[in-house]
Amino acid sequence: MSGEMIVAVGHADLTSQTLKLVEAELRAVLERIPDRAPGVVRVGAGVPVVFGRAVRAAGRELVVVIPTQGMVPALLPQRDRVATGEVLVLAQQVRLLAYDPADRDACVGEDERLIAGCRQLLAVWDGSPSNGRDVTAHLVAYARAHGVPVEVVWPQGAAREAVPGVPEPDIGRAPRGSSDVSTAVGPCPTPNTGKAEQPR
Numbered sequence: 767m768s769g770e771m772i773v774a775v776g777h778a779d780l781t782s783q784t785l786k787l788v789e790a791e792l793r794a795v796l797e798r799i800p801d802r803a804p805g806v807v808r809v810g811a812g813v814p815v816v817f818g819r820a821v822r823a824a825g826r827e828l829v830v831v832i833p834t835q836g837m838v839p840a841l842l843p844q845r846d847r848v849a850t851g852e853v854l855v856l857a858q859q860v861r862l863l864a865y866d867p868a869d870r871d872a873c874v875g876e877d878e879r880l881i882a883g884c885r886q887l888l889a890v891w892d893g894s895p896s897n898g899r900d901v902t903a904h905l906v907a908y909a910r911a912h913g914v915p916v917e918v919v920w921p922q923g924a925a926r927e928a929v930p931g932v933p934e935p936d937i938g939r940a941p942r943g944s945s946d947v948s949t950a951v952g953p954c955p956t957p958n959t960g961k962a963e964q965p966r
Contacts, residue, residue: 771806771829772799773880775905776813776890776919779927785816787921788890792820795888795917803885804829804858808876811849813890818856830857831880833865874901881909887916892926 780788796805805821806829807814814830821828830853854860863879865872881887887909889902896904909916 770803771884772796772803772826772886772888773877773884774805774807774813774817774888774890775877775881775902777892777900777902777926778810778812779900780812780890781925781927784921784924784926785812787924788813788919789816789820791919791921792817792888792890793823795919796820796824796826799886802826806831806861806880806884807853808873808880809833809850809853811845814853815849817888818853822856827858828853828856829859829861830854831861831863831876833876834862835864870901874904877901877905878908881905881914882912884914887914888919889916890919892920892924893918 774792776788802825804827805817807817808831818828818830832850832854863876865876887906889906889909891902891906894900894903896902906916906918
């Protein structure tokens with residue numbers, strides 16, 4: 767995977783209104799970047815779709831990664847199937863990578879590989895730590911630990927879907943997309959020290 771690509775990751779439980787806000791902000795971020803580096807994302811619902819739209823609207827090429835098993839495309843989780851159709855239509859290039867889309871660790875591993883080989887990460891992240899259902903903070907920390915510049919995208923008014931029995935993220939501590947935050951992935955390095963936090 768080319769080191770000239772821009773990768774996007776983010777929470778999978780964003781509200782429909784938040785996805786609209788995120789799409790607009792992603793497009794604005796991409797239009798600020800002076801070169802024409804392509805965007806790359808794993809297929810799926812939510813962030814992959816709005817990132818794909820933003821990449822194309824900003825006049826860039828979109829590279830989409832789809833999972834394979836036994837040399838054929840793998841069956842995706844139900845929530846991702848319809849969205850994947852749109853992402854593939856938006857793509858100029860498709861990369862086939864061998865991993866199990868139903869295996870959380872395998873998906874995280876592929877995200878890490880994409881991040882390690884990219885030139886910038888755009889993270890749709892509210893600043894909350896990773897937990898059993900979300901690893902965005904880990905991916906931000908991972909990027910930062912590998913020297914990959916990170917820009918956090920969390921528009922004013924953004925929110926996540928409530929999940930019964932799971933505490934709401936503390937969005938009051940969410941970092942804003944800024945030059946301070948846009949310098950690494952994985953748990954974010956702190957703006958004052960520049961040191962990456964350990965993945966949670």
